[in-house]
Amino acid sequence: MDTRFGELTVADAHVHFFSQRFFATLAAGLPSPPSEGKLFDVLGQSLPFEFPDKDPETLAARWVGELDHHGVSRVVLIASVPGDEASVAAAARAFPDRVIPYFLLNPKAPDALERTERAFRELGMKGLCLFPAMHHFHVADDTLKPILEEVAAHRGIVFVHCGRLVIGVRDKLGLPSPFDMSFARPRSLEDVASAFGAIRFVVPHFGCDTFEEFLDVAATCPNIYTDTSSSNAWMDSMPEPLTLPRVFERTLEVMGAERILYGSDSSFFPRGWNKDHFQTQLEAFDVTPEQAAAIFGGNLVRLAAG
Numbered sequence: 001m002d003t004r005f006g007e008l009t010v011a012d013a014h015v016h017f018f019s020q021r022f023f024a025t026l027a028a029g030l031p032s033p034p035s036e037g038k039l040f041d042v043l044g045q046s047l048p049f050e051f052p053d054k055d056p057e058t059l060a061a062r063w064v065g066e067l068d069h070h071g072v073s074r075v076v077l078i079a080s081v082p083g084d085e086a087s088v089a090a091a092a093r094a095f096p097d098r099v100i101p102y103f104l105l106n107p108k109a110p111d112a113l114e115r116t117e118r119a120f121r122e123l124g125m126k127g128l129c130l131f132p133a134m135h136h137f138h139v140a141d142d143t144l145k146p147i148l149e150e151v152a153a154h155r156g157i158v159f160v161h162c163g164r165l166v167i168g169v170r171d172k173l174g175l176p177s178p179f180d181m182s183f184a185r186p187r188s189l190e191d192v193a194s195a196f197g198a199i200r201f202v203v204p205h206f207g208c209d210t211f212e213e214f215l216d217v218a219a220t221c222p223n224i225y226t227d228t229s230s231s232n233a234w235m236d237s238m239p240e241p242l243t244l245p246r247v248f249e250r251t252l253e254v255m256g257a258e259r260i261l262y263g264s265d266s267s268f269f270p271r272g273w274n275k276d277h278f279q280t281q282l283e284a285f286d287v288t289p290e291q292a293a294a295i296f297g298g299n300l301v302r303l304a305a306g
């Protein structure tokens with residue numbers, strides 16, 4: 001892609017794969033869940049989205065068409081509800097050179113370890129996503145050890161959401177979001193990241209409102225990365241409001257360009273890939289062309305290669 005830094009090979013470390021199963025899982029949490037045939041009629045009343053076909057390959061092809069249109073080379077697609085890993089696995093099978101599959105896991109579910117084993121051994125997953133505030137656990141809990149050992153054995157990536165958590169699509173549907181941020185402190189990642197040196201941990205959105213604590217932890221753990229995704233609206237809620245250029249500058253100071261991954265947090269159609277987001281970030285980063293090449297693509301490609 002032609003940018004102010006010259007020609008960049010762009011890869012996006014944070015895109016949600018809103019499969020049919022994703023929507024069905026959300027709808028099951030509504031006060032009166034719709035039948036399968038009525039699923040999108042009901043959801044369409046609150047969500048102005050283009051809904052996907054049942055087979056994930058069609059949605060994957062839609063995404064790849066979108067990436068081609070914008071000149072994006074590769075993308076992390078995240079199965080964004082527990083139990084949906086087969087959807088992103090199918091997307092990655094259909095487009096192995098374009099899609100890097102991650103899946104969301106509730107590590108407290110009785111089949112969590114089994115799911116993780118299957119995901120890495122059979123489904124070719126590259127990353128596992130944890131939302132401690134959503135599922136009420138600490139990353140350092142003993143129950144996670146065998147799961148992390150499995151990820152380490154496959155040199156996988158673990159994405160850990162820290163700080164405030166807002167899931168727009170849940171809010172739009174009026175679904176309750178009983179998230180507890182006390183579980184989502186970067187500090188709880190410190191010993192885990194040291195113990196599991198083979199795992200690359202990615203904390204999205206610069207750690208959100210735990211930004212300074214996150215940087216503190218990242219400073220001592222070279223296997224912790226961040227992604228730049230979302231509107232980063234958390235910046236406005238800080239005691240001293242931050243700007244994107246300032247956040248970039250601080251992160252670069254502490255972590256260096258090699259541990260920052262561009263992410264858009266794109267998710268639904270017809271919006272598709274969030275080009276405006278990309279342009280905003282491109283403007284806000286005061287870096288050399290080499291650093292830009294790493295942040296906007298090179299780092300993710302390196303991580304995905306294992």
Ligand SMILES: [Zn+2]
Binds near residue numbers: 016265
């Ligand atoms: Zn996201």
